[in-house]
Amino acid sequence: MQSKSINQYLNCSFECSCGRKHQSLFAHFIFEPNAIQKLPELLEQLGYKRPYLISDTHTHEIAGRQAEEALRKADIRFASHILKSPENGDLAADEHALGSIAMANDKEADIIVSIGTGTINDLGRYFSYITGRPFLLIATAPSMDGLVSGVAPLIFNNMKITFPAQEPLALICDPDIMSAAPLKMLAAGAADILGKYNCLLDWKLSSIVNDEYYCDTIADIMRTAVDQTMESTKGLASHDSKAVSILTQALVLSGIAMDFSGNSRPASGAEHHQSHYWEMQFLFDGIPAVLHGTKVGIGTVLMLELYNMLAEMEKPDFAKTRKEISSRPSMEEWEKEIRRCYRDGAEGIIALEKKAGKNDAEGLLKRLSVMEEKWDEISALAKTAPKSSEIYHVLEEMGAAKVPADVGISRGYVYDSIRYGKELRDRYTILQLMWDIGKLDEAADKLVEKYCKES
Numbered sequence: 001m002q003s004k005s006i007n008q009y010l011n012c013s014f015e016c017s018c019g020r021k022h023q024s025l026f027a028h029f030i031f032e033p034n035a036i037q038k039l040p041e042l043l044e045q046l047g048y049k050r051p052y053l054i055s056d057t058h059t060h061e062i063a064g065r066q067a068e069e070a071l072r073k074a075d076i077r078f079a080s081h082i083l084k085s086p087e088n089g090d091l092a093a094d095e096h097a098l099g100s101i102a103m104a105n106d107k108e109a110d111i112i113v114s115i116g117t118g119t120i121n122d123l124g125r126y127f128s129y130i131t132g133r134p135f136l137l138i139a140t141a142p143s144m145d146g147l148v149s150g151v152a153p154l155i156f157n158n159m160k161i162t163f164p165a166q167e168p169l170a171l172i173c174d175p176d177i178m179s180a181a182p183l184k185m186l187a188a189g190a191a192d193i194l195g196k197y198n199c200l201l202d203w204k205l206s207s208i209v210n211d212e213y214y215c216d217t218i219a220d221i222m223r224t225a226v227d228q229t230m231e232s233t234k235g236l237a238s239h240d241s242k243a244v245s246i247l248t249q250a251l252v253l254s255g256i257a258m259d260f261s262g263n264s265r266p267a268s269g270a271e272h273h274q275s276h277y278w279e280m281q282f283l284f285d286g287i288p289a290v291l292h293g294t295k296v297g298i299g300t301v302l303m304l305e306l307y308n309m310l311a312e313m314e315k316p317d318f319a320k321t322r323k324e325i326s327s328r329p330s331m332e333e334w335e336k337e338i339r340r341c342y343r344d345g346a347e348g349i350i351a352l353e354k355k356a357g358k359n360d361a362e363g364l365l366k367r368l369s370v371m372e373e374k375w376d377e378i379s380a381l382a383k384t385a386p387k388s389s390e391i392y393h394v395l396e397e398m399g400a401a402k403v404p405a406d407v408g409i410s411r412g413y414v415y416d417s418i419r420y421g422k423e424l425r426d427r428y429t430i431l432q433l434m435w436d437i438g439k440l441d442e443a444a445d446k447l448v449e450k451y452c453k454e455s
Helices: 035-046 057-073 095-103 119-131 175-179 183-194 196-209 216-236 241-261 270-285 292-312 318-327 331-356 361-373 375-383 388-398 411-424 430-436 440-451
Strands: 013-015 021-023 028-031 051-056 079-083 111-115 135-139 151-156 159-164 170-173
Touching: 021 241, 028 035, 028 241, 035 057, 035 111, 035 135, 035 170, 051 057, 051 119, 057 079, 057 111, 079 095, 095 119, 095 151, 111 119, 119 135, 119 151, 119 159, 151 270, 159 270, 159 331, 170 175, 175 241, 183 196, 183 216, 183 241, 183 292, 183 388, 196 216, 196 270, 196 292, 196 361, 196 375, 196 430, 216 241, 216 388, 270 292, 270 331, 270 411, 270 430, 292 375, 292 388, 292 430, 292 440, 318 361, 331 411, 361 375, 361 430, 411 430, 411 440, 430 440
Parallel strands: 028 170, 051 079, 051 111, 111 135, 135 170
Antiparallel strands: 013 021, 151 159
């Protein structure tokens, strides 16, 4: 079962009205029962003879054994490395896991095959990229939007960093396996896509304030993915195969959109900054990981609340805002807070700010002038944002986490993620705008009071 909207983007290249040429190497999307049995045929079609299979304890049982058996029957030599899944939480996509894959590497392999969806996918496509070999993915759950993207968010030196990675030539999905995935994984995939409501707003906001490149064609692809997902959410709780198929296609579209843009901008905004910040805190504290999409869903509720606030806001007194710049925390005070929040990862954040200058007075003054001139356009954009309560109720209907406390994210971590999560990336979002106009601390107080009821 394939969507026409996906078929038209397989192995495609076209000149876009945005002035850029978009292309995708992703050429084969196999979504059908017993799809894994087509692995040998697909490898032969693509011209590869010796795959290196990468899985973890769970995904090997779900699909890895099938892939190995299919290869043996076809008399295809292969190497297989199974990463050990932790007893609690999920496997981390970090330098330790990557090192394990590298140490078990079959240097004679001519293609990398990841068997899994989240961490295994990220690790496999990055390993493929750095070793200069093509990549193929066998997905086991529709739990995240990076199925076919060309970037990989990995943890390095306690920092969540998005690295360039190898886009898959093909994606193999067995609908029976995808539909049988735990509900929390289905909900995480849907929540990851719902986050695009916010990231598309952030992308457009940056094009208004910073004149950042923006493409309507890519944004429309992303909106299609969101619309498809909204159609699927009610069926996910019962593992409805049609709903899972729709969600899977939406996740694929999201990856295609990222490939066309050359980065994760169409699929990652302030809601992802929240997720990444919380993930880092869990790592620091030795707390079992929470699915990426689950955290993104919670972050989406919070960030849409900021857009809802912005939609109701009167035009700021920009002259007053300019005068108050000198009273803002100094760089020394900011660095002290960054070291408190980011701990072992603080030096990377500080280095990023010194390079990007997101918080420099000169850049702030320039942005304030643009915002003053274009406030009506900014306000109109904010008014197009869905109500945060709508996304909250959709998450609730899926049985997904809705607020930070649902997954053990503390009140203090939420307050800090709203105030300092923006420092993770040199990317303009609603968080930076709120900081620019001097309203971020006040907004953090309101969000924590509303969504973090625990003491």
